[in-house]
Amino acid sequence: MKIILRTGLLAGAVIFAAICGKAGYADEVQLQTPKYQFNKETIIRGGQFFAQNCLTCHSMKYLRYNRLVVDLGLDEKFIKDNFMTPSGAEYLRGMTTAMPPESAAKWLNAAPPDLTLAARYRGIDWIYTYLRSFYWDPGKPGGWNNHVFPGVAMPNVLFSYSGTTDDKGNVLEKAGYTSEEYDRITTDLAVWMRYTSDPSIIVRRQIAPYVIGFLLIFTLLAYLLKRAYWRDVH
Ligand code: HEC
Numbered sequence: 001m002k003i004i005l006r007t008g009l010l011a012g013a014v015i016f017a018a019i020c021g022k023a024g025y026a027d028e029v030q031l032q033t034p035k036y037q038f039n040k041e042t043i044i045r046g047g048q049f050f051a052q053n054c055l056t057c058h059s060m061k062y063l064r065y066n067r068l069v070v071d072l073g074l075d076e077k078f079i080k081d082n083f084m085t086p087s088g089a090e091y092l093r094g095m096t097t098a099m100p101p102e103s104a105a106k107w108l109n110a111a112p113p114d115l116t117l118a119a120r121y122r123g124i125d126w127i128y129t130y131l132r133s134f135y136w137d138p139g140k141p142g143g144w145n146n147h148v149f150p151g152v153a154m155p156n157v158l159f160s161y162s163g164t165t166d167d168k169g170n171v172l173e174k175a176g177y178t179s180e181e182y183d184r185i186t187t188d189l190a191v192w193m194r195y196t197s198d199p200s201i202i203v204r205r206q207i208a209p210y211v212i213g214f215l216l217i218f219t220l221l222a223y224l225l226k227r228a229y230w231r232d233v234h
Pocket residue numbers: 050053054055056057058108110111112113115118122127130131151152153154155157158189
C-alpha cells in the first residue's frame with residue numbers, strides 16, 4: 001500500500017513539475033506566427049534566398065534538386081542558376097553545403113545542422129521566431145546570441161534586414177531594409193522550410209478537394225443504395 005502511495009505521489013510530482021516547466025518555457029519565449037499564403041511563389045522565393053544565404057553553412061541533403069521540378073514546376077536551368085550555389089552540387093543529389101562539417105564545427109564551435117526536416121521537429125513558428133530573435137551580445141565569441149536559442153553558435157546572417165539590437169531590444173544599428181521586407185524574408189524562409197520538411201504537402205493539397213468530392217458523392221450513392229435495399233423491409 002505504502003509503495004503504491006509513494007509511487008502515486010512521485011508520479012504526481014513529476015507531472016506537476018513537467019506542467020510548470022512547460023508553462024515557464026512558454027512564458028519566457030513568446031513564439032510569433034508568420035502570416036503567409038502557402039503557395040509556390042512564396043516557397044520559391046524562400047528557397048532562392050536560402051540557397052544564396054544559408055546553404056553556405058547548412059545542407060538540405062534529404063531534398064534532391066530535381067524534386068523542385070516536380071513540386072514547384074521549375075526548370076533545370078533555373079534550378080542550376082538559383083539553387084545549386086555550392087560548387088560540386090549534383091542535380092540528382094540532395095542540396096549540399098560547401099562547408100565541410102569538421103571545419104564548420106572548428107570555426108563556429110558547432111556544426112550547422114542539416115535543415116531539411118527542421119520545421120518538423122521545431123515547428124514553423126519556432127523557426128520564424130528564431131530567425132527574428134538574434135541580439136548583439138559582446139560576451140559571446142561571435143558577438144551574437146538568440147532569445148529562443150540561448151548561446152547559439154550561428155551568427156545573425158540577416159542583420160542587414162533586422163538591424164542590430166541589444167538584449168533589451170534597443171537599436172544599436174539600423175536595418176538597411178524596411179520592416180515589411182524583413183517580415184517577408186523571414187516568412188519566406190519559414191515557408192520554404194515547411195515545404196522541405198514535408199514536400200508532398202503540395203500534391204496533397206492539390207488532390208484533397210477531389211478526394212473530399214469523391215467521398216461526398218460516394219456517401220450519396222451509399223445512402224441511395226441503402227434506401228433501395230431497405231425499401232421492401234417493413
Ligand atoms: C556561418 C554559418 C551559418 C549560416 C550562413 C547560417 N547558419 Fe543557421 N546555424 C549555424 C550553426 C553553427 C547552427 C547551430 C547552432 C548551435 O547548435 O549552437 C545553426 C542553427 C540554425 C537553426 C537551428 C537548427 C536547430 O534546429 O537546432 C536554424 C533554423 C538555422 N540555423 C537557420 C538558418 C537560416 C534560415 C540561414 C540563412 C538565412 C542560416 N541558418 C544561415 C550556422 C549558420
